[in-house]
Amino acid sequence: MRHPMVVIVICDGNRPDFISDATTPEMAALKRTGTWFDNHRGIFPSATRASSAAIATGSYPLHHGLRGNSVGLPIPGGHEFHDAGKPEFYDTYRRHFGRMLTRPALAERVAGLNGAIISANVSPGAAFFHDSYGHGHMFHRELCYGPGRIPTGEQITSPSGAEGDAIMTERFLTALDGMRPSTATLWLSEPDKSMHAAPLGSDIHLDALRGADLLVGRVAQAVERLRDDGHDVLFMVGSDHGHEAVTEVIPVERRLFQAGFKKELESPEVIVTPQGGSAFIHFGGDALARRDEAAHWLREQPWVREVFMGEYLASLGQIPSDDILAIDMAKTEGTNINGVPGLSAMAVRFSETEDDIRQHCGVHGGRGAFETRPVLMATGRGFSGGRTVTDTTSIVDIAPTAMAHLGLAIEQVDGRALQGR
Structure with a gap:
């Protein structure tokens, strides 16, 4: 028919x-x-x-x-990192929220x-x-x-x-x-x-x-x-x-630990859920009181273009929460080695070894003009x-x-x- x-x-x-x-x-x-x-x-x-x-x-x-490609779900004392692309996350999400x-x-x-x-x-x-x-x-x-x-x-x-x-x-x-x-x-x-x-x-x-x-x-x-x-x-x-080309890879969660915002590198009170050209940062336990201080510190970092928090997240179509802030990674004018315009720093959690692999390759997730x-x-x-x-x-x-x-x-x-x- x-x-x-x-x-x-x-x-x-x-x-x-x-x-x-x-x-x-x-x-x-x-x-x-x-x-x-x-x-x-x-x-x-x-x-x-x-x-x-x-x-x-x-x-x-x-x-x-x-929320994104990866998410943080609450656990005692903070949050737990989850990759939303994994097959098991479908059931994890449903169990946590009681819905899809x-x-x-x-x-x-x-x-x-x-x-x-x-x-x-x-x-x-x-x-x-x-x-x-x-x-x-x-x-x-x-x-x-x-x-x-x-x-x-x-x-x-x-x-x-x-x-x-x-x-x-x-x-x-x-x-x-x-x-x-x-x-x-x-x-x-x-x-x-x-x-x-x-x-x-x-x-x-x-x-x-x-x-x-x-x-x-x-x-x-x-x-x-x-x-x-x-x-x-x-x-x-x-x-x-779209995509932009990677300029540098920043281990955001490691940097927060080094700056004193986390007690231990992999403790749950502060976790980062990278989205490529952006990231969400979740605060729990006693770290929640340091969220505003962390936001101020992040605004001073050369690898951060902008910090979003509170109801401003809702204006971006995102889910606001008192225990979260978001960062857009730094964008740069110019082109990669093949003359393709659009350059962005990339967020990861801990790895210090990805620059040589990722530079000039594609990344997305942030608010750059091309991604x-x-x-x-x-x-x-x-x-x-x-x-x-x-x-x-x-x-x-x-x-x-x-x-x-x-x-x-x-x-x-x-x-x-x-x-x-």
């Missing part, structure tokens, strides 16, 4: 200025033939797991509840229509928080499930990177053709994986872009076949954040060809745009529908 559909492809970490006829001809063609959003923005932190939840729910972390995300995802909203499919080659956290209550069909190397989060028993071997992206794209195309769902999301790990591992603008990075572009082209062809069959398809291609600039283009009803939108848009607009196309009520979202803008 013919019905409206929304097809979304996310090329993790892609930047608008990386799209060109020479390197990404498929995306460059879609940019010309569809509507291009030239002032598209990410969230804070510009990190994949919280961004995945933001894209799925149309909401900022303040309202969907997942606090706003419904697209998969839940279309459960009464023709359902949702999600094919993701990113971390389990980024995949599972895209459909935190398990309303859709998930295809992931860690777990494949159907509605109700009931495992299907299907096993997919898809390593992060180009090889796994190709495998997940084939699985996505099979499901898209066979199921014809209301919403279908493909999340590729490239070019993000290669940008973290190699200097921006390097042959490795450019090859990753070419590979992701070919997969976008495969999906674009499938969309045209669906349209030929009479389906009204909205096709959106984008990314969750907060993801990609978005759209073709289909409501999006005229060859048009450029210069108004500010956001990744939280993707879900409301899908909802508008499907005729769903646009409620419990922070974003807005982009049709006709």
Whole structure:
């Protein structure tokens, strides 16, 4: 039966200025033939797991509840570090809060229509928080499930990177053709994986872009076949954040210990949850009284651009709390060794040995001009060809745009529908 559909492809970490006829001809063609959003923005932190939840729910972390790529959960005397990308974190999060995300995802909203499919080659956290209550069909190397989060028993071997992206794209195309769902999301790990591992603008990075572009082209062809069959398809291609090049790696938690804000290096009263180009710092126990002093000290550090705390966090779409502050790592004018603009310091917890590995490679998570600039283009009803939108848009607009196309009520979202803008 013919019905409206929304097809979304996310090329993790892609930047608008990386799209060109020479390197990404498929995306460059879609940019010309569809509507291009030239002032598209990410969230804070510009990190994949919280961004995945933001894209799925149309909401900022303040309202969907997942703070970032890593989080600190309270324990006696302080907080405990958790990587939100790990497969076990899904259950840890649910046990701690007694719930998952606090706003419904697209998969839940279309459960009464023709359902949702999600094919993701990113971390389990980024995949599972895209459909935190398990309303859709998930295809992931860690777990494949159907509605109700009931495992299907299907096993997919898809390593992060180009090889796994190709495998997940084939699985996505099979499901898209066979199921014809209301919403279908493909999340590729490239070019993000290669940008973290190699200097921006390097042959490795450019090859990753070419590979992701070919997969976008495969999906674009499938969309045209669906349209030929009479389906009204909205096709959106984008990314969750951009990237900047690393200037230096700062072990923020070690620096706080050395400055006397922690009793022991790994004690729980002060912990840092790095987000790449930013970090959250959690205070507990008697260290809570030193939060303001720590904020003052951090503002004096050359590797910090800005400190956020209190209700100012809410103005950034983040979850405010009296026991937390956030830092945006220092940004620098100029380019990396390959002439790619956008430079940022990178936050880690303890390691002193990552400078030589990370310099000139990609990082994101902060509020720099390039890490907060993801990609978005759209073709289909409501999006005229060859048009450029210069108004500010956001990744939280993707879900409301899908909802508008499907005729769903646009409620419990922070974003807005982009049709006709």
